[in-house]
Amino acid sequence: MTKPTDRPTIMRSFLGRMRGLGAGHNVFEHWWAERLCAIGMTPLSIWFIIQIVRLGDADHKEVVKWVGKPVNTSLLLALMLLTFNHMQLGLRVISEDYSRGKYRMALGLLIRGGTLLMGLFAVLSVLKLAFAPSSIKE
Amino acid sequence: MSDMRKTFYVGHTSDGSINERPMSPHLEVYKPYLSMVLSISNRITGAALAGGSTLAVAWLASAAKGPRTFGKVQKVAGSLVGQTVLFGCSSAFFLHFIGGLRHLMWDSCGHRLEKDEINQDSKTAVVATTALTLGLWTIIFGRKLKKKK
Numbered sequence: 114m115t116k117p118t119d120r121p122t123i124m125r126s127f128l129g130r131m132r133g134l135g136a137g138h139n140v141f142e143h144w145w146a147e148r149l150c151a152i153g154m155t156p157l158s159i160w161f162i163i164q165i166v167r168l169g170d171a172d173h174k175e176v177v178k179w180v181g182k183p184v185n186t187s188l189l190l191a192l193m194l195l196t197f198n199h200m201q202l203g204l205r206v207i208s209e210d211y212s213r214g215k216y217r218m219a220l221g222l223l224i225r226g227g228t229l230l231m232g233l234f235a236v237l238s239v240l241k242l243a244f245a246p247s248s249i250k251e
Numbered sequence: 252m253s254d255m256r257k258t259f260y261v262g263h264t265s266d267g268s269i270n271e272r273p274m275s276p277h278l279e280v281y282k283p284y285l286s287m288v289l290s291i292s293n294r295i296t297g298a299a300l301a302g303g304s305t306l307a308v309a310w311l312a313s314a315a316k317g318p319r320t321f322g323k324v325q326k327v328a329g330s331l332v333g334q335t336v337l338f339g340c341s342s343a344f345f346l347h348f349i350g351g352l353r354h355l356m357w358d359s360c361g362h363r364l365e366k367d368e369i370n371q372d373s374k375t376a377v378v379a380t381t382a383l384t385l386g387l388w389t390i391i392f393g394r395k396l397k398k399k400k
Contacts, residue, residue, distance in 0.1 A: 148358060151351050158348070161307075162341075166387070169394055170325060173318035180314070189311075200301050207298060213254060228301075235308040238315035251317025 143202060150199035157192040177249065180242040189239050197232030201225060285373040293350035296343040303340035342384040349376045349383075 164185070168176060179185055201224060208220045241249070262272035281287065313324040327333045353372060356362045363372055 148355060151355060155348075155352070158344070162344075162387070165307075166391055166394070169391065170329065170398070173314060173321045176314045176321070180311070193308075196304055200304060203297050204301060207294060231305060231308060234312060238308070238312040241315045242311070249315065249317050251319045 143206075147199060147202040147206075150195045150202070153195045154192065154199060157188060157195065160188060161192055177242055177246045180239060181246060186239060186243040190236060193232060193235040193239065197228050197235070201228040204228070285377070286369050289346075289350060289373050289376060292346055293354075296347040296350075299343045300340070300347055303343065306336070306340065338384070338388060341387055342380065345380045345383040345387075346376075349379055 164179070168179060171179070180189065204224045205221055208224055209217070212220050257271070260272045260274065261269060263269050278287075278291075310324055310328070313320040328337065353363070353376065357364050363369070
């Protein structure tokens with residue numbers, strides 16, 4: 114005679130899991146934020162590539178002037194914020210898929226910290242170029 | 252228990268004793284096919300583009316530092332190694348970009364999600380990535396030649 118095997122019953126309903134009460138917390142928000150960033154990055158990244166090609170071997174003065182134009186400053190800042198958020202969300206999905214055990218949390222924190230710092234660095238560089246070009250000396 | 256999923260891998264042998272069921276095999280048991288390769292590449296290029304974005308930030312940050320640092324970065328970017336890395340970044344970008352557009356299309360309205368449509372679009376994605384990358388670099392080299400003259 115075969116005995117029925119003990120199996121854990123999942124008490125949490127699918128609605129509860131979807132509302133962020135499951136083990137993955139706010140999985141839907143994570144997924145949705147990644148798509149939203151992607152939608153925003155679509156035109157912005159194409160714009161950025163065109164501008165980079167245009168600035169190909171521009172000298173320092175030209176680049177400072179380019180970043181300083183209000184339209185470019187705002188588009189650059191928007192691109193930075195979306196890119197680093199998208200990067201953070203995407204890299205975390207990868208790390209959560211493949212890392213197990215004690216390194217899991219450390220890697221997740223490293224990704225969040227790293228992308229946050231890189232994003233801040235990028236934003237501050239753009240702000241410095243835009244608002245304090247006279248302070249750039251070397 | 253290191254892996255929570257093992258909770259569900261409980262089976263029993265014909266005499267009724269409990270044992271651990273095997274995990275299902277992963278990617279290596281399948282022969283690679285185009286849509287699968289593109290899906291995996293989308294992840295790899297996404298991770299690679301994190302590095303690429305870091306380079307773009309380095310370029311901007313060097314401009315914020317000063318003309319001397321900026322000059323050095325421009326020199327490295329213009330070197331053979333720099334141009335090769337940038338070429339890689341651009342092809343990774345276009346692959347991830349087109350993959351991302353396809354994902355948005357699938358996720359928003361389930362468009363082009365049939366098997367034969369996926370196979371068709373996979374081929375188109377490869378062709379488009381190649382065309383966009385080569386097109387971009389034709390423009391870049393064209394501009395360089397024009398400046399030399």
